[in-house]
Amino acid sequence: MSIPQMPDMQQRRDNRKIAIDKVGVKDIRYPIIVLDKHREQQHTVARVNMYVDLPEQFKGTHMSRFIEVLNLYHGEISVENMETILREMKSRLGAGRAHLELDFPYFIEKRAPVSGARSLLEYQCRMLGSLEEQFDFVLEASIPVTSLCPCSKEISERGAHNQRSIVTVQIRYAQHIWLEDLIRWVEDCASCPVYSLLKREDEKAVTERAYDNPMFVEDMVRAVTEKLRAVDQVRWFKIQCENFESIHNHSAYAMIEGRNG
Numbered sequence: 001m002s003i004p005q006m007p008d009m010q011q012r013r014d015n016r017k018i019a020i021d022k023v024g025v026k027d028i029r030y031p032i033i034v035l036d037k038h039r040e041q042q043h044t045v046a047r048v049n050m051y052v053d054l055p056e057q058f059k060g061t062h063m064s065r066f067i068e069v070l071n072l073y074h075g076e077i078s079v080e081n082m083e084t085i086l087r088e089m090k091s092r093l094g095a096g097r098a099h100l101e102l103d104f105p106y107f108i109e110k111r112a113p114v115s116g117a118r119s120l121l122e123y124q125c126r127m128l129g130s131l132e133e134q135f136d137f138v139l140e141a142s143i144p145v146t147s148l149c150p151c152s153k154e155i156s157e158r159g160a161h162n163q164r165s166i167v168t169v170q171i172r173y174a175q176h177i178w179l180e181d182l183i184r185w186v187e188d189c190a191s192c193p194v195y196s197l198l199k200r201e202d203e204k205a206v207t208e209r210a211y212d213n214p215m216f217v218e219d220m221v222r223a224v225t226e227k228l229r230a231v232d233q234v235r236w237f238k239i240q241c242e243n244f245e246s247i248h249n250h251s252a253y254a255m256i257e258g259r260n261g
Helices: 063-072 079-093 150-155 179-187 200-212 217-229
Strands: 020-036 040-054 098-111 118-131 135-148 162-173 234-244 251-259
Touching (some): 020 063, 020 079, 020 179, 040 063, 040 079, 063 079, 079 098, 079 135, 118 179, 135 150, 135 217, 162 179, 179 217, 217 234
Antiparallel strands (some): 020 040, 040 098, 098 118, 118 135, 135 162, 162 234, 234 251
């Protein structure tokens, strides 16, 4: 039985002379593989966004081809072959530019500072890849930390207010940087790291560590900047910190963007 020829609506001409920068599919849940410093690989599930550009003369793009490319690399989606996937997207969709975004949870086992109790802590991470003539890759991690207010400590007779903060770091690098290392560098710049599991002796230790190491939101982005400037592999960085204030109904925020070399 022959299949009748169907019209290709996407290839119909559009006369408005307006090119589209990004068109594609968003928020696909898909399994990926992430390099793990201690266990070689970590399997996780990402939210995937895939886009290409669309020249002004075409009415639309073929959305099904994005899924075809994704399925082509099933079980092999990782930072190591992101450029290959982007080239396949460009080829299949006849595009000049292609973009791939992977947003995923990454888990690191941490030990409580005194008891040594082990637990897994989740970090939300992203890989952002683009390909036109050259491949561009950005690694992102959002790291929860504790910050303690220097002003509150200075002016209060008893205690100081602290809060959970999120430091979001994006980097471009010349050589591979492990997520574990990037996360540790940021945690070292905070009043104190956070943990999933703490015994009483641990809670005492992290409370006192934060009290001895007060940080404004400005202090944290500057400290992370100093840390990344000392890493030769880092070519570009963007650091954002948001303090979810415990005594205000708003957040405090700071951002620094810079280059090395």
